[in-house]
Amino acid sequence: MTSPMAMQAVENVMLNVINSDVKTLRDASHHILEAGGKRVRPRLLMAAYEALGGTDIEYAAPVAGAVELVHTASVVHDDINDHGVVRRGRPSVNAIWGRTFALLTGDFLFTKVYELMAPYKDLNIVLAEATVALVEGETLQASAVKEKNFTRQVYYEIIARKTAALFKAAGILGARLANAEEKVVEALGNFGFNVGLAFQIVDDVLDLTADSVQLGKTSGIDLAQGRGYAAAYATNGEANGGLAVAEAVEVEDDPMKTIKQKLLKGDAIAEAHLQAEQLVASAVAYLDVLPESEGKRQLIELANLVVNRDH
Amino acid sequence: MTSPMAMQAVENVMLNVINSDVKTLRDASHHILEAGGKRVRPRLLMAAYEALGGTDIEYAAPVAGAVELVHTASVVHDDINDHGVVRRGRPSVNAIWGRTFALLTGDFLFTKVYELMAPYKDLNIVLAEATVALVEGETLQASAVKEKNFTRQVYYEIIARKTAALFKAAGILGARLANAEEKVVEALGNFGFNVGLAFQIVDDVLDLTADSVQLGKTSGIDLAQGRGYAAAYATNGEANGGLAVAEAVEVEDDPMKTIKQKLLKGDAIAEAHLQAEQLVASAVAYLDVLPESEGKRQLIELANLVVNRDH
Numbered sequence: 001m002t003s004p005m006a007m008q009a010v011e012n013v014m015l016n017v018i019n020s021d022v023k024t025l026r027d028a029s030h031h032i033l034e035a036g037g038k039r040v041r042p043r044l045l046m047a048a049y050e051a052l053g054g055t056d057i058e059y060a061a062p063v064a065g066a067v068e069l070v071h072t073a074s075v076v077h078d079d080i081n082d083h084g085v086v087r088r089g090r091p092s093v094n095a096i097w098g099r100t101f102a103l104l105t106g107d108f109l110f111t112k113v114y115e116l117m118a119p120y121k122d123l124n125i126v127l128a129e130a131t132v133a134l135v136e137g138e139t140l141q142a143s144a145v146k147e148k149n150f151t152r153q154v155y156y157e158i159i160a161r162k163t164a165a166l167f168k169a170a171g172i173l174g175a176r177l178a179n180a181e182e183k184v185v186e187a188l189g190n191f192g193f194n195v196g197l198a199f200q201i202v203d204d205v206l207d208l209t210a211d212s213v214q215l216g217k218t219s220g221i222d223l224a225q226g227r228g229y230a231a232a233y234a235t236n237g238e239a240n241g242g243l244a245v246a247e248a249v250e251v252e253d254d255p256m257k258t259i260k261q262k263l264l265k266g267d268a269i270a271e272a273h274l275q276a277e278q279l280v281a282s283a284v285a286y287l288d289v290l291p292e293s294e295g296k297r298q299l300i301e302l303a304n305l306v307v308n309r310d311h
Numbered sequence: 312m313t314s315p316m317a318m319q320a321v322e323n324v325m326l327n328v329i330n331s332d333v334k335t336l337r338d339a340s341h342h343i344l345e346a347g348g349k350r351v352r353p354r355l356l357m358a359a360y361e362a363l364g365g366t367d368i369e370y371a372a373p374v375a376g377a378v379e380l381v382h383t384a385s386v387v388h389d390d391i392n393d394h395g396v397v398r399r400g401r402p403s404v405n406a407i408w409g410r411t412f413a414l415l416t417g418d419f420l421f422t423k424v425y426e427l428m429a430p431y432k433d434l435n436i437v438l439a440e441a442t443v444a445l446v447e448g449e450t451l452q453a454s455a456v457k458e459k460n461f462t463r464q465v466y467y468e469i470i471a472r473k474t475a476a477l478f479k480a481a482g483i484l485g486a487r488l489a490n491a492e493e494k495v496v497e498a499l500g501n502f503g504f505n506v507g508l509a510f511q512i513v514d515d516v517l518d519l520t521a522d523s524v525q526l527g528k529t530s531g532i533d534l535a536q537g538r539g540y541a542a543a544y545a546t547n548g549e550a551n552g553g554l555a556v557a558e559a560v561e562v563e564d565d566p567m568k569t570i571k572q573k574l575l576k577g578d579a580i581a582e583a584h585l586q587a588e589q590l591v592a593s594a595v596a597y598l599d600v601l602p603e604s605e606g607k608r609q610l611i612e613l614a615n616l617v618v619n620r621d622h
Binding site: 143 | 331332335385391392410411412415417418421422424426430435438439440446450454
């Protein structure tokens, strides 16, 4: 995996930039950041950078930190909308500081992203567009829940934007920081995109099968809101999404019990896992443009870890 | 005032950039933007640009649009926290689309800011820092309400960050876009800062004295939450803020009646208006570095309009 020095540099950048003199913002930001998290996006960025010959960790770390702050900000806001009370094994910002301060903490983190990115000129647009996609994906998801329209196609569109776009940006940014040629930048973007899709599918499956302690966040929220891969997969690919609608309705009446049992019985979980594995295989194939190296090996390891995890 | 062509260019930039293919984000963003608003921040930026010899409206307009989007995003989030139901004479985003979509619309607008700013290299940090200050100011305000600590000093700190910092950024950005020398950039920043303070003081007074129809937003919310210039001024400058605490408590019990009557009887309103006028005079004095010109006249006119308005 990425060098511990690289990841420590990313942590330092993030912890430094959130040191506002406004106590609540400082405390809440430290709370969510110091809870850890998998740091998979900045790992991907730093691994891509190193795989392409980049050696200036101090130069790349602020961009990796910015990518993780986008994710962290979205998580803080997500917990407001979902009433999530546990996140990364700790009470959510929302649960401790309340909605108003959680909203402002998310805004603060979103804004700190651009303070970090300001020196990086042409890279700004990459992260800005990925962040727009993330917000659009979250919005599509909230709309799908409201309209009870959870087909596989809608699910794919949602996770492509809310998760895979930022993974793609991490790949592109790592490559661009290393001054890679355009063909390689594209390959790393495609690698990130496919890893991101796989990551979200596994996340949604874990949300169904793992408990809160293992996950470190309120389990079943995603399903309870009628979202999640398994719910979409339970349509067994029916284009009209008839079953998906039925699921969503049922979910609202009885969030966990019925659906969870139903999904765990069927082939949906296994099918989802298979798809995630296929996506990781596609992702790894994009790395064919790179010569063998320790860095390439790290990227492949990271991609495989995304599907082989229990939290 | 700024040329109609300049302000039309700013409108076009904003309306273009928010055209997401996600319907809710597009509709909600159009709803809040097309309601109008005073556009005082982009006006200040464009007037500063023109006053300093800038002529390329298409070059300056996206930055002015970005400044207005920061303000608009903060307004959308503010209405979530304050339960505001009227904004710019229309139902708030929150009132129409609900909290989840309002939160995401605010995030969307905050992010579009950086899509607009991406080409402007070194100017990015100016707006990023002003946006951080804005979020910090909102947080200080929410903390002051919670802790019932509304002294004049706290009030000043709040409005300096939540409002004046963005006005200052508008002045700086307008000047930097026109390639003004550092001394002039600073002067325009100070002009903006003082105009911003005056603007917020007048806003808070209007929140007390005008009704909702005139204001175009839910009147009395600011006061009901124990904030606002008048509440702080009712301490008559007492450093211990004893009276301010009493006010805040009372406000919670009976939001409008008692306090409004009390404040309108005393000298607080007149005193606040006097201070706003003094701030505008200070602001205008910073323009002494500029030779007389139509642009300078426009900046002075804009500063005076900030205090002489009824909504």
